[in-house]
């Protein structure tokens with residue numbers, strides 16, 4: 328944990344983001360190499376007091392990532408939850424969790440973020456998908472997903488926003504079992520048993536229950552990589568670096 332400045336009247340942190348802990352020269356050498364929890368805030372200004380305990384991942388791809396979704400096939404956390412739970416977040420930090428759509432919106436609108444998703448399949452093989460830009464709109468727009476700039480080894484299961492593909496999640500609203508915002512005549516969240524940015528429905532089934540099957544319909548899957556069920560997934564975000572504003576005019580600049 329990052330210690331607080333001694334004598335400070337309020338509990339403001341030295342750092343606001345996982346990436347700033349990493350960037351700092353005063354990083355505490357007692358930090359574990361892989362990850363830790365600390366109080367984070369999306370804003371730099373001290374008048375913004377919105378804070379949240381977050382899970383920092385410091386060993387993957389240069390570190391400084393904040394984990395926003397994690398699944399493990401051994402876990403007991405139930406993911407087929409209602410809108411309110413997906414909005415506010417749930418799970419156990421450091422084990423299996425959903426960060427929460429409202430905070431995802433606030434964080435990714437405070438500045439530009441990259442997204443990285445790491446996968447382990449049932450045979451222990453690993454792959455990843457990375458997006459240079461990731462943002463989530465507000466609740467009035469049903470937390471619509473936007474990603475750009477794919478790279479990685481697992482394929483772009485979110486798809487391109489301009490591309491017509493009824494399984495692309497990019498540009499889609501979030502849906503839960505009690506809020507059907509998808510493009511299917513059915514209720515994708517009900518059929519696939521987890522909240523997600525469904526179209527009709529998706530190639531990225533990351534909040535579904537773990538089922539050992541190569542059946543396309545069931546299990547935790549990233550179908551541009553493999554039909555094998557996944558045994559582990561981690562979604563994490565970090566501020567984007569060195570991305571010219573003019574290329575991505577739809578994304579807001581840092582406040």
Ligand SMILES: [Ca+2]
Nearest residue numbers: 507511512513
């Ligand atoms: Ca529907």
